[in-house]
Amino acid sequence: MASADRTYDDVKKNPALISVTTAKEKIALYDGWTAYQQDMDILDYKGPCYAANSIAKHFSGDHETAIVLDVACGTGEVAKEMKKIGFNHFVGVDGSKSMMEGAQKTGLYRDLKLCVLGEQDLPVEKGSFDLALMIGALSVDMVCVRVLRQICEACKTGGFIVMTTRHGPDDLVYTAELHREQKQMEADGLWSCVNITRVENWLKSITAEPGFIPGSVYIYRKL
Numbered sequence: 001m002a003s004a005d006r007t008y009d010d011v012k013k014n015p016a017l018i019s020v021t022t023a024k025e026k027i028a029l030y031d032g033w034t035a036y037q038q039d040m041d042i043l044d045y046k047g048p049c050y051a052a053n054s055i056a057k058h059f060s061g062d063h064e065t066a067i068v069l070d071v072a073c074g075t076g077e078v079a080k081e082m083k084k085i086g087f088n089h090f091v092g093v094d095g096s097k098s099m100m101e102g103a104q105k106t107g108l109y110r111d112l113k114l115c116v117l118g119e120q121d122l123p124v125e126k127g128s129f130d131l132a133l134m135i136g137a138l139s140v141d142m143v144c145v146r147v148l149r150q151i152c153e154a155c156k157t158g159g160f161i162v163m164t165t166r167h168g169p170d171d172l173v174y175t176a177e178l179h180r181e182q183k184q185m186e187a188d189g190l191w192s193c194v195n196i197t198r199v200e201n202w203l204k205s206i207t208a209e210p211g212f213i214p215g216s217v218y219i220y221r222k223l
C-alpha cells in the first residue's frame, strides 16, 4: 500500500520484488502493486532515464517523427523520459492492466496493448517501428529472452532496439542467457551491436547485501 512513511525495509519485503516462477504470477503481483512508483523511488531506479540518455547519444533518426514501441511499458515512465528528448509517437505493450492504466493516464501513447510476453505473440505489426524499447523487464521471472526476436521483427530495417537488464547476484544465469541470445541474433544476421553502457548504481539491492547492484543499457540496430 502506498503511504507517506513507506521505508526501504518495507520495499525489501515486497513480494513483487522477490522472484516467482512464472511471468503470469509476476504480472499478478504488478497488478496489485499500488506503491510501485514510490518503491521505485526508494530503490533509486532510474532505468528510463539511463535508457533515454543512451538513446539521445546513439539514435541517429529524427526524434519527432520516430514511431516508438515501448515493450513492458509499465506506468509510462520511459515515454515520459523520451518525450523530454523530443519523441512523440508511442505504442505501449504490457501484461499488467493496472500498470498500463498508469501509462494511459500519461496521455502519451497512441495505442496500448495487453499481452503476456513469452506466452502470447507481441501484438504489433512486423517492420513498423523506428525504435523498440524494453526497459526494466528483462529478468528471470519477467520476459524470456526469446521475445527479443519478436521485438527485432517489429522494427523497420535500420531501426534501433534498446534494452536494459540488471546484474544482481540472482541474475547471473539470466544475464548469461541474454548475452548468448544477443550474440546468436548477431550471428544470425538479425542485428548488430551499437553500444553497451554499464551503470554501476542501477538499483538499490533488496538482498542482505547493502548498496547498489549494477545494470546495463544495450543498443542494437536491426539489419
Ligand SMILES: C[S@@+](CC[C@H](N)C(=O)[O-])C[C@H]1O[C@@H](n2cnc3c(N)ncnc32)[C@H](O)[C@@H]1O
Pocket: 023, 024, 026, 027, 030, 047, 048, 071, 072, 073, 074, 075, 076, 077, 078, 093, 094, 095, 096, 099, 115, 116, 117, 118, 134, 135, 136, 137, 141, 142, 143, 144
Ligand atoms: C519494472 S516494470 C518497468 C516498467 C517500465 N518499462 C519502466 O522502466 O519504468 C516491469 C514491467 O514489465 C511488465 N512485465 C513483466 N513481465 C511481463 C511479461 N511477461 N509480459 C508483459 N509484461 C510484463 C510488468 O507488468 C511491469 O509493468
